[in-house]
Amino acid sequence: MDQSKKLLIIDDDPDFVEGIKSILDAADYIVDVAYNPKDGLKALQTYHYDMLLLDIMMGRGAEGIMIARKLRKDPKLVEMPVLIITGIREQMAFLFPGEAVHPRFVAVDELVEKPVDPNLLLEKVSTLLQRAEERKAKIG
């Protein structure tokens, strides 16, 4: 298990966040939460996180997408694994035609649908963290 890895959740639904945070807490991850895009970006710039769990529909629209884009333009954050957790997969199909993630649209690593099965959530988080480790090792 990836003990003491630090994760950030950006999602504007506190109840939903509670549901995934408790699962991640129980798996010994350190979990921070930002309930809006602004706080989320601030947290990302202030602290170090190993991974971001990102909601798409926040505020006035698909503000999660803006966060993912900003992340990929920031040299310090460009390598951070991003797991999108969205309730609007069908509506997002046009954003990600043909596959879960459309690379030209926004570079995220995985997409899961709300509500997310706990085992699937833990599996995705652990895979993405591991992949990031391997990438770091290669670069380093």
Place this chain on the structure above:
Amino acid sequence: MEKMENQPRIIIIDDEEVVLDSCTEILAGSNYEVEVTQEGKLCLDLVQKYHPDLVFIDLKMPGISGMQVLEEIHTIDSTIVTVVITGFATVNSAVEAMKKGAYDFLPKPFTPDEFRIITRRGIERRKLMLETIALRREKEMLRENFSAIVSHELKSPLNAIQQNLFALDRELGESLNDTQRARLERMKVRIDDLIKLITSWLRVLSVDISKIRDSFKPLDVPPLITKAVETVEPHAIRKDIQIVTTIDGSLSPIEGEEISFVEALINIIDNAVKYSYVSSTVNIHAWEKSGSIEIAISDTGVGISKDEIAHLFSDFYRGKSGQMTESSHGLGLTISRRIIDAHSGSISVDSESGKGTTFSIRIPIYSPQNGKQTASESELTISSQSN
């Protein structure tokens, strides 16, 4: 005149230079951009290049008829406002021009004030037309976004509840007794049903199934059946139901849209599995017969009574027979029927209460000569021998 950011553009076409000169003079100092020409042909070029708001056309010109210019302008852009200039006492041609889409007419000779007023009204008209189009477009976009918005508002609370049930299930783990575990499981199932219901409900409301025709191409049927069966199989395995597919010989392709057609099959096969008894068989049989592909999906399940068959494909109907044991949201068959309709096909039901049901789909085979299907009758035939 109210000052606008984009100056209204006006084209005047008249074979008399003196008319053009005086019109230009009248409008000089107003907030308009004015282009003039004596040639009908040049006018059309100008319209293409210049995107005018208002065009004045002299109906009597040598070489080209003003009426023809009028029509061509409207094919370029139907929102361009046109006013015809007519010789005195040619009211008939003015009426004809207005039938062809001219907004107004200006009989010669006219005073500067008459010309100014009609110009102003024409520009105002154009402004209103553009506003109407913008509003209509906005309304259309709202309708399209409606499903996204509703889906978000309805599904978010359910997602939050379900996620917490998942977490609770995990946290309580072994400490739950069997009754409590079953209760939690039931809650998860009910919420899951509700999320699925909202999803399919929105699909019925938001998808214009007739649009799938735009992406029709020749399709081989057997791989479509395989795909549909693969999707339904996990449900079947849980009830120890076998799905057996039989294809008679090689089948001609149909013309259709793969994703929706597979969805139609999934709904019907899933329905068969849902209303089948445990450890039974669902048979899928496909064959070609007189210009059509026929697909029969049969179960040996609870069957459907005559009364029920009549409602089977209507929106939000759910079969009574299976209600106690299985949950369903009654939209699957409606969606399937609409998809089959869009494929110029038909779907029919044959059922015997207590003995089983056969759904038969008939789709015309693809004929390359005209790129269209050979038959286009789409009807629901019902035959039942309910006991």
